[in-house]
Structures are given as C-alpha cells and as structure tokens.
C-alpha cells in the first residue's frame with residue numbers, strides 16, 4: 232500500500248474562536264478525483280484555504296507527499312505542487328485566452344512583470360494542447376474578460392492544469408452553469424484523473440454523478456460521510472443536513 236498523496240488529520244481552523252474546521256480528516260490517493268460536498272458554511276472552501284496555506288490552523292496536520300506542509304507559506308505549498316481554483320474566477324481579463332494559459336504554464340513568475348521575456352521551449356505546444364482540451368481553441372485570441380461565464384470557468388481550470396501541479400483544488404467549477412456546460416466540465420475534470428489528483432467542491436448532484444468519483448460529505452467543519460455517489464444519495468443523515476435538520480433529527 233502506498234501512502235496517500237494528501238492526508239489531513241484532525242484539522243482545526245478557528246476564526247475568533249469559531250471552529251470553521253472542527254476536527255476534519257481526509258486522505259486522497261495519487262491520481263484520484265474526490266468530490267467534497269456539504270451544505271453552505273460546512274467548511275469546504277476553508278479546507279482548501281488550509282491546504283494551500285491561507286487559513287489559521289489551530290491544531291492537526293496536513294501532509295502532502297509524505298511531508299508536513301501545515302505551517303508552510305502559500306508560496307512554498309504552491310512550489311511543492313498544489314494549485315487551487317477559487318470560487319470566484321481568477322483569470323486576467325485584459326489578456327487573451329492563449330496568454331492566460333501561457334502565464335499559468337510558466338514556472339518563472341517574472342513573466343507576470345515582463346510579458347516580453349523569452350518564451351520557453353514547448354510552451355506554444357502546451358498552450359495549444361490545453362486550448363483543445365478545454366474546448367476554447369477557436370477562442371484563443373479573444374480577450375478573456377469577454378468570454379461567456381462557462382468559458383471563463385474552463386479557462387481557469389485550464390490555467391490550473393497548465394501549472395502542472397500534482398494536486399488540484401477546484402472550488403465550485405460549475406457555479407452558474409447550465410446542464411450542457413456542467414456535463415462538459417465533468418468530462419474535463421474526469422480527463423485529469425491519473426496525471427493529477429483532484430479535489431473538487433460542488434453542490435450540483437448531477438455533476439457529482441457524472442464524475443463518478445468517491446464523495447466526502449462535510450458538515451459543521453467535520454467529516455459526515457464518505458462513500459460512492461449511490462451510498463451518499465441513499466444516506467439519511469446526508470439528506471437531513473441538506474434539509475437543514477440536525478443529526479439528532481435524522482436519527483429520530
């Protein structure tokens with residue numbers, strides 16, 4: 232048995248005494264796609280914040296590739312191969328689609344300051360391949376700010392993938408999408424399995440079903456359930472928290 236790529240042990244994150252994460256544990260194997268669901272305020276985005284080094288961890292531990300990253304800076308964590316897509320789009324709206332991908336593909340972040348630095352070998356091919364993969368090849372020279380909502384989300388997923396990080400954290404990639412766009416996003420995320428390990432947060436059960444991945448359910452900063460989509464769908468406790476009832480009610 233190999234060690235998990237990511238292991239979160241008994242994590243606690245407090246904001247002014249409020250435990251946004253209250254003893255959460257989670258482990259992801261290399262190459263797997265994991266879906267994280269839970270009602271609003273369950274702590275899903277905060278877990279991503281903690282993994283990427285942006286949340287005040289009170290206790291517990293986050294291990295990535297066998298090393299403790301709990302108290303490293305965001306910069307150091309990104310450098311080790313973790314990349315996160317936020318709930319709000321993080322594209323550069325005045326640059327073209329292709330330029331956004333090219334920036335994400337560059338390890339040398341000086342490019343952010345000087346767009347004329349030499350283009351690294353292989354970059355154009357990488358950008359072209361990614362444009363195909365996210366379905367935006369015919370939009371490559373469009374200024375990103377002018378893309379439709381779904382296209383912006385795909386561009387941002389493409390940017391995250393272009394960083395070549397091993398662990399990708401995608402926070403609500405289908406927010407605001409219709410069924411056809413959601414299905415396309417599921418195909419895109421599924422295509423990442425193997426080469427990348429992906430934790431994807433989403434509320435849309437249709438999307439979760441299309442991903443056919445293991446599901447982890449959070450509630451009030453803790454693990455509530457873990458299982459297949461079918462198991463989670465059939466779970467009375469999970470149904471109860473989504474209806475705003477307490478665990479006690481569910482057991483009654």
Ligand SMILES: Nc1ncnc2c1ncn2[C@@H]1O[C@H](COP(=O)(O)OP(=O)(O)OP(=O)(O)O)[C@@H](O)[C@H]1O
Nearest residue numbers: 246250251252269270271272273274275276277278
């Ligand atoms: N920076 C912060 N300061 C204070 N409280 C915070 C902060 N970030 C998150 N919280 C609180 O922690 C709890 C968990 O928030 P979080 O954003 O992780 O939930 P979520 O599961 O991502 O919810 P949603 O589905 O609405 O995105 C909430 O009660 C939220 O108000």
Ligand SMILES: [Mg+2]
Nearest residue numbers: 275276277318
């Ligand atoms: Mg959130």
